[in-house]
Amino acid sequence: MNKKMNILMFSGEYDKALAALLLANTARELDVEVTMFFAFWGLFLIRDPEKATLEDKSVYEKMFGMVTPKGPEELPLSRMNMAGLGKQMLLDMMEEDKTPSLTDFLNGAKKKGVKFYGCKLSVEIMGFKEDELLSEVEIITAKEYLADALASDMQLFI
Amino acid sequence: MNKKMNILMFSGEYDKALAALLLANTARELDVEVTMFFAFWGLFLIRDPEKATLEDKSVYEKMFGMVTPKGPEELPLSRMNMAGLGKQMLLDMMEEDKTPSLTDFLNGAKKKGVKFYGCKLSVEIMGFKEDELLSEVEIITAKEYLADALASDMQLFI
Amino acid sequence: MNKKMNILMFSGEYDKALAALLLANTARELDVEVTMFFAFWGLFLIRDPEKATLEDKSVYEKMFGMVTPKGPEELPLSRMNMAGLGKQMLLDMMEEDKTPSLTDFLNGAKKKGVKFYGCKLSVEIMGFKEDELLSEVEIITAKEYLADALASDMQLFI
Secondary structure, three states: OOOEEEEEEOOOOHHHHHHHHHHHHHHHHOOOEEEEEEOHHHHHHHEOOOOOOOOOOOHHHHHHHHHOOOOHHHOOOOOOOHHHOOHHHHHHHHHHOOOOOHHHHHHHHHHOOOEEEEEHHHHHHHOOOHHHEOOOOEEEOHHHHHHHHHOOOEEEEO | OOOEEEEEEOOOOHHHHHHHHHHHHHHHHOOOEEEEEEOHHHHHHHEOOOOOOOOOOOHHHHHHHHHOOOOHHHOOOOOOOHHHOOHHHHHHHHHHOOOOOHHHHHHHHHHOOOEEEEEHHHHHHHOOOHHHEOOOOEEEOHHHHHHHHHOOOEEEEO | OOOEEEEEEOOOOHHHHHHHHHHHHHHHHOOOEEEEEEOHHHHHHHEOOOOOOOOOOOHHHHHHHHHOOOOHHHOOOOOOOHHHOOHHHHHHHHHHOOOOOHHHHHHHHHHOOOEEEEEHHHHHHHOOOHHHEOOOOEEEOHHHHHHHHHOOOEEEEO
């Protein structure tokens, strides 16, 4: 299929990230071109857990960087408290069914050639340094995201 | 209109389900073809309240099936606690205005020929049996969903 | 670019409204036509803070109007409690980076010619009067929204 899908990853939650990456991986298997634009809380998903830094940050940025999720496995569920369902329960159920973890899906997406973009404004507001993100991530502006999204056959805001 | 709309129903909340089904029904009135793909929490909306079973399920799957919403009327609001607004208050306001309930919209969508798909992987992880879902639901893979979505004029992630 | 973007603004949260308006403003800078359809909680964003009324409303509608956010600056964060991050902290970080506020983005969108639509059914259920909304807002039905969205190159549900 000579098609293109664009995902704006706004949410920083485990289940929504799982859905987004599952779609991205599946689309690549169909030879669909995929770009993911990570903005706001979505940036947590592409933080490199090994590379947090405190250098050259304001007090707020330091605090923010420390208290927020560092990489995929630290993301919370979007419905954490619903009916007592915890993230561990979901993970256990996924393991029972031999479903890959979020990190597996993220690595799959990298390997399959999903293009990762980070939102310039979000990165600046949250005080992240480009070095703190996965090396596959390229920082672009909202204008560049929109041009890409408008040239796609399908756009999702997740 | 010779058009097609595709909704990925990810959320399992009353207000979001209302929005999605209202769009689906309205689109059918415009002769737009509509497919809804229920994944993750969205599956709660298409559980048949009469047909829950415990057979052939792991401990987690049994617990999960029991503590989560069984069908449309048990779905919570996405903003339950905001400013003290409760679901009952919304329902009362809807009744004052003679707005149909979620179940009415769901039945309308069935009657109007909205196509209902359930996500194979989500069904497996959550341990639902195909029999526990509405009889109108067909289980498909993420790949089949994507092929359908990419052939649509409009895709929403709700 | 001779393109058109349509945003269905369902959420009534500060961060999601910021994302939506930022996209709307940026799209206008690219000469993309933009329509925003405000439904459900999204209506809070286009209430005119100066114009709340209690006239001709049911008890529920009066209560609802009083306890819910009146205009952009009263919107809560979608992840209020996440890791202790408060709205004030986000606002301070935005100010450090000289990012415009939500009200600035809203005024920018008006000036740049983003078309504002309010959902007729939502307005009725919530009991808002057309006078209580920004003067730029035109009330339309879900059918009119869909016709507009289906004629767009990109649709987002936020």
